[in-house]
Amino acid sequence: MASSGGYRARMEHAVSLxxxxxxxAEAVAALVRRAFAAQSVATDPPASALRLTAADVRAHLAAGGGGSVAFMAGSVAASAMWSEQQGGLYVARLAVDPAWRRHGLARALLRAAEAAARSRLLPRLHLGTRLVLADNRALFESCGFVEIARHAHPGYAEPTWAEFEKPVGPDAS
Ligand SMILES: CC(C)(COP(=O)(O)OP(=O)(O)OC[C@H]1O[C@@H](n2cnc3c(N)ncnc32)[C@H](O)[C@@H]1OP(=O)(O)O)[C@@H](O)C(=O)NCCC(=O)NCCS
Known part of the structure; x- marks a missing residue:
């Protein structure tokens, strides 16, 4: 089992990734549905993450996808899924339990994604987020991502989501 070790999140809670x-699969699918149901703004169209099942998570792993899970007090508190796409590591379903937000868990998961990209020799991370979610954009920008394009969901005349990327350099440690 790969582990990125433990560290102490703000407010003195031990987290392990x-x-x-x-x-x-079951716990992560439930967490993703719970997290996306508690986004800061209801999105149009609704997030497909709201329908994520354990079978979807297993299929993602069987297809070579990966991810990371963060545990707080022994329970799943946050997770991310990723896969190789378009010459980079595409991060999806980044989810933090509403009870554990603003403790740095998303930031920690994005660091884990960066390490995964580096170990696969992929030069960039990329992801998409809805334009209406200003808090998500603040998160990605604070983690070094830049917006590279805007897209509309099928059937929508105006852009609904933005694509972000972050170059992955050599390990600085
Ligand atoms: C978006 C989400 C993953 C953030 O998780 P989190 O663990 O609370 O984020 P972090 O604590 O790591 O935040 C890191 C930084 O992001 C920014 N940030 C995060 N949430 C923010 C908010 N609500 N408003 C403004 N900035 C925010 C801040 O710069 C923050 O650093 P700070 O707390 O030191 O100010 C979480 O809110 C979530 O699960 N949302 C629902 C699902 C979702 O939208 N996922 C992303 C899909 S693209």
Whole structure:
């Protein structure tokens, strides 16, 4: 089992991160649905993440996808899923339990994604977020991502989501 070790999040809660595994499928799917149901703004169209199932998570892993899970007090508190796409590591379903927000968990998961990209020799991370979610854009910008394009969902005349990327350099440590 791969582990990125533990560290102490703000407010003195110990958090541990490890690679997403098949056994996590039920808990992670439930967490993703719970997290996306508690976005700061209801999105149009609704997020497909609201319909994520354990079978989807297992299929993602079976297809070579990866991810990371963060545990707080022994329970799944946050997770991210990723896969190789378009010459980079595409990060999806970044989700933090509403009870554990603003403790740095998303930031920690994005660091884990960066490490995964580096170990796969991929030169960039990329992801998409809805334009209406200003808090998400603030998160990605604070983690070094830049917006590279805007897109509309099928059937929508105006852009609904933005694509962000972050170059992944050599390990500085
Ligand atoms: C978006 C989400 C993953 C953020 O998780 P989080 O663990 O609370 O984020 P972090 O604590 O790591 O925040 C890191 C930084 O992002 C920014 N940020 C995060 N949430 C923010 C908010 N609500 N408003 C403004 N800035 C915010 C801040 O700069 C923050 O640093 P700070 O707390 O030191 O100011 C979480 O709110 C979530 O699960 N939302 C619902 C699902 C979703 O939208 N996922 C992303 C899809 S693209």
């Amino acid at each position: 490890r690679s997403l595994q098949e056994d996590d």
